[in-house]
Amino acid sequence: MGETQARLEDVQPPPRKARRALLRRLADVVSLPASRINVFERSVVGDLLVDVLRPAPVEERRRVAQRLAPLGELPDALKRLLLRDEPQVAAPLLEDCAALSDADLIGCARDAAIEHRLMIAARRGLSEAVTDVLLSWGEEAVIAAVLANSSARLSQTTLEGVIGVSRAAKALCPALLKRAELRPSGAYVMFWWCGPEERRAVLQRFAVSREVMQDCVEDVFALAAAEGWDDPVARKALQFIERRQRNRAAIEKSPYADLEAAVSxxxxxxxxxxxxxxxxxxxxxxxxxxxxxxxxPGGEPVAILCKATGLTRQNLLALWRSMRRPETTAEGAVHPDWSRVQLTYEMLAVDRAQTVLRYWNWTLSSALTPTLLRAIREGEDELIDEYSTPERAAALALADNFGR
Incomplete structure (x- = not known):
């Protein structure tokens, strides 16, 4: 063993002092201010530095990256090499370098490893173009890092993709609900798989009033009635906006005197x-x-239904019992589910509860077409209209119901 080790030591290359010195000098030249070196000279030096840097040890490459990170301008070839290097080499640039463009970050995100994408996700001021690429991989850790970065900007299309991911990765829901880009359409569909605390956050933040819409289209109801409600597009929109929740026409055909009788x-x-x-x-x-x-399983939607339709607390209790859901624990205390459902009922105003209920109804049923049903059953996402909010929401909310 000793002889073998001795022979290996005999063939080890001698220390490359000249190469290391050249590496440092070239890095120094690239780092010179614009008053000392123009952009073409810097580019040529950068090309030469790439050749010297490529076979250098990792620690030498890391030191050069640290030396160059504070610069406001770097040769492109040098950036490409260092950004795709080992994570410890790329880290100084990905974490601090202001010379990186969106194109640099996107190229690194596509060509490098998840460790690089995690570092990019933590950078300040990420644009929609960069976050689109970062999140396109579907990596939960990277998604969580981007969502936690309040200075990163997300496009609505990308955000919808993350909402879809959150169905299986529920740990993303709290961070998603804190994003400024999230809109009611996304929050209402997320509600179905959120936990209790996140559901409360959805209702507190996104259960909006329809009062402004109602005031603006008040005269349109008369116009639609005069036309016999024969325009299905206008009818659906006005049904969403109107103040009355219960269906009077259904009462006339129902075997029950009213909604309360049906609940009883x-x-x-x-x-x-x-x-x-x-x-x-x-x-x-x-x-x-x-x-x-x-x-x-959570029960909160039942409270929303009761509040939106004007049912009383006693009606809520009757409906809860009809579902064979527990009211008390084995110790005789109020069951957490029932306590939460009652709190949901109390916290919502009628108009806001109606908004949530009608949005669910709009997305879960009004948008359903034979094509959409087939897309949900068979997982054919290309059949879903990318411009239709209710179609996309229905596909997310109903996927489990159709065994997808």
Missing amino acids: AAAANGLSRDLVGEIGHLSGIKPLTAAKIMGD
Whole structure:
């Protein structure tokens, strides 16, 4: 063993003192101010430095990167080499260098490793173009780092993609809800898989009033009525805006005197598929929406339904019992789920509860077409209209229901 080691030591190359000195000198020249070296000279020196730097040890490359990080301008070839180097070499540039353009960061994100993308995700002032590429990989750690970076900007298309990822990666939900770019359309669909605290945040921040819309289109209701409500586009929009939640026409056809009677029947006999559909019709929503609400494991959507339709606390309790959901724990205390549902009922104003309920109904049923249903069942995302907010929301919210 000793002889072998001795022979290996005999063939080790001698220390390259001249090369190391050249490396430092060239880095010094690249670092000269613009008053001492013009852009073409800097570029030529940079090309030469790349050749000397490529075979250098990692520690030497890291020292050069540290030396160059404070500069406001770097030769392109040198940036490309260092940014794609080992993480410890690229780190000084990715963390601090102001000379990096969006193109530099995008190229590094595409060509380097996840460690590089994590460092990019922490940079201040990331543009939408950079975050689009960073998040396109679907890496949960990188997504979390970008969401935690308050100075990073996200496009709505990218944000919708992250919302879709959050369905399986629920740990992303709290950070998503803090993003300034998030809109009600995304928050309402996220509600279905958020935890209790995040659901409360959705309702507190995004359960908006429709009062301004109602004031602006007040005269349009008369126009639509005069036309016999024969325009389906106008009818759907006005149904979302109007103040009345319950469906008066459904009451005339229902075997129950009103919504309260249907809820009482459910409490007495339990919920059946037909009764869920009937409660939905009387509430002014589609059976599919009612089924999604009644089947939600958290229970908060039931409180929203009751508040939006003017049902009382006693009606809420009756509906809760009809679902065979617990009111107390084994120790006799109020069950956490029931406590949370009651709190949800109390915290929401009627108008805001109606906004959430109608948005769910709009996205979960009004947008459904045979093409969309096939896309949801078969996972054919290309069949979903990229410009249709309700179609995209329905695809996310209903994927599990169709066994996707």
